[in-house]
Amino acid sequence: MSENFPSLSLVPKTDDKQSAKDFKSDQEVRWCPGCGDYAILAAVQGFMPELGVKRENIVFVSGIGCSSRFPYYMNTYGLHSIHGRAPAIATGLATSRPDLSVWVVTGDGDALSIGGNHLIHALRRNVNLKILLFNNRIYGLTKGQYSPTSPLGKITKSSPVGSLDHPFNPLSVAIGAEATFVARTVDSDRAHLQSVLRAAAAHEGTALIEIYQNCDIFNDGAFEPMKNADSRDDVTIRLEHGEKIIFGANKDRCVIRNKDGQLVVAQVSEVDQAQIIVHDAHLDDPTYAFGLTRISHPETLQDTPIGVLRDIKRPSYDRLMREQLDQVIAKDGPGDLAKLILGKDTWEVN
């Protein structure tokens, strides 16, 4: 319940028993059959009761794109805005109302291309927002152009002989932007997705969750190695805070620091146990989490970390803003309009 979520301390609690059904709106879901968004929607609706807060105090804000239709399907307050601007609008909302739990739903084009500026500034300010970035490495709603996370050489409608754009690694961008919470998960792994939502909800400040999401129309199978039962355990590094980073179907690989200080993958059999990195999401030094984001091979998805990479404490922007107001009012007293507009230099005309 909400005692587990310090970031929601000012959001009214509920004693009502909520279920996933309570969070389903009456609107017909209009994503393509087979879209990864369905799984994410179900996972989020299933998770919401855990917050233990009143449903009317939850707001979903989105930009433009397939993922941004998400708010229409949540039986909470919802605002479907304009392309790329959801973090800015949500910032105004969250800094105005500490009694709200504010969630942003966005995609790789929305958050990293047209809205890149708002994303990085929301992250550095640490506004109390939970940002769900659905990354399918393609533009879906505009019918299949390459996105800022598409691999170099990607053949799409707008790149018939291959994209020339070097892609972003969204989590590297986030850490470079001073993010305090950075995580990654996969649309089809409901338990893992919900565990990450749980950690994000508890975090005070901006939480960025990258969700690998399959677009079965324009980029089907983009994350298949991480979903297929035969390969997923071999390619995926499941991070757990306080645990040694060991992975692989046979638990035979691990993450160590090489002699240059880089985080690299090694065979467990070839290293001392003491060399194996114990995952510490609370490390203030961002180079560690950044190093984790660079281990993977983005195209093959080999050695891709999922889970919470970084989760550090820094006061949220909205709290600091509230405290400034409170301090000034405590010091100067509440504003007096008559006194304000008179100012100090007046004269009388009789």
Next chain:
Amino acid sequence: MAKDVVELDQVIIRFAGDSGDGMQLTGDQFTSTTAAFGNDLKTLPDFPAEIRAPAGTLPGVSAFQLNFGDHTIMTPGDQAHVLVAMNPAALKANLKELRKGGDLIVNTDEFGDRAVSKVGYVSNPIEDGSLDGYNVHKIALTSMTVQALSEFDITKKEAERAKNMFALGLLLWLYSRPIEPTLKFLAGKFGKKPDILAANNKALQAGWSFGETTESFANQYVIKPAQMPAGTYRNISGNLALSYGLIAASVQSGIPLYLGSYPITPASDILHELSKHKNFGVRTFQAEDEIAGIGAALGASYAGLLGVTTTSGPGVALKSEAIGLAVSLELPLIIVDVQRGGPSTGLPTKTEQADLLQAMFGRNGEAPVPIVAPQSPSDCFNAAIEAARIAITYRTPVFLLSDGYIANGAEPWRVPNPADLPQIEVKFADGPNHKLEDGTEVFWPFKRDPETLARPWAIPGVAGLEHRIGGIEKADGTGNISYDPTNHDFMVRTRQAKIDGIAKSISPLVVHDPSGSAKVLVIGWGSTYGPVEAACEEVRNQGVDVAHAHLRHLNPFPSNTGDVLKKYDKVLIPEMNLGQLGLLIRAKYLVDAIGFNQVRGLPFKTQELVDAIKDVVASV
């Protein structure tokens, strides 16, 4: 030695110097002293966009003009009676602003051969007879200041920097104003630097004493206080009045103010001012860009606060898509556009009225937005409250179109009693507003108030009102996504009807036509009020009838606008653009209005308007 004191009814002074010479500060101090003395006045700060262009060059010249008198003053004045030129560049750039025979005070210390040739003079203008048409006062302002400050433990450079106070002291003496207000101001400004404070005080006093003893000035002048309605007055600039108006709107509506803004000239002062007033619950958010500024403001409006964004023309261009979203969401929002010269970066520190059509039409789709324009610096206060009233009552974004002239210009203001300000009623939705056929009570986010056509303002946190809104077209009533052709046609027309209906709540257009027999109507909007009324007054004084009406609401127009226009044989529309209001008036009322248009980055001069009006009257 006491000198003869001569009474004048009006004086126009222009201070000009390097950007680093403190001319704006000097002008401001003379202004506040003069305002407190009881004269009516108007000011025109006239400075470049560059903070400190190279010293002694034409691009670095900063000027400040002040018109004050013993009667109502409508404009900063055409040509000055007195020009203070701190260096050759200031002289060269400003001499045309001094009337023939006017007093020219030059700082001779800065007129060395190099400084003179640097700005293109072939010979020294203060020695070659080229200023014979003026009453030249050659004063060694810099060296006299340094000499007066020799007793202080400060550098020569620091002493030289006090020369503006010497000049101010001299001017205060010349027009019989006290130095005490400036001493008080300096104490506040330099309180933590006692040496600099003492030096500035001394320079001010030295300038005053110099006036008393020099033979360069034969007379001292006095300008009696103006007759003004009884009350408590202060001096105020447009940006300050606008900031106070926004705070007042917050107080009168009972909802906190939220400013999302990105710094831009000439609007930044509003951000600075509002950030000082957190004890009114004002939240100021300096955003990463113009779009985030309006985005955050709109998010705040959705949350139930009074969302405001402040900018200038280029910023409006960036905000256009978000303004369209606000139109579609039907949420209250105030967009303050302090207009400057355009297009593109244009003239950042100069005034223009060329954003009217951008405010009116600068969005995709049919996206009507109400427009309110203040007519003077102090009127920015009331206009801000009016913009908030419309935004809150009709749940719509509203443009508040100020401009660089009234934003930075100042005038005396009779400070209102807050008890006399209008209340702004805020009604948040608190429950179901619709009954389905089966009797179920539901909440419909797009079910409108039949009177105003406003939809409910349903802020998060109210149980049972959970709903989803967005920029996609919505079904009438339910607000659900709808691509239905008939519904879209209905919604577009309804949003337009809501804005048009605002006309029912605004005062009719008032015509000032003292004789009642004018054949020509001059109609203006926004900051041209002062110059236009001054020109009409001048024309009437010459025995020619002319009527003046001034629009505060540009969208919608007051209901009687068409009737007013049709009463006159000719309609003249002066604007600081190429005819934007003219275009709207001609299109809407089929009136063959005549434009008088200037885009010089400066307010109209009275004489130019007088000539234009007389030309039109003569053609009737």
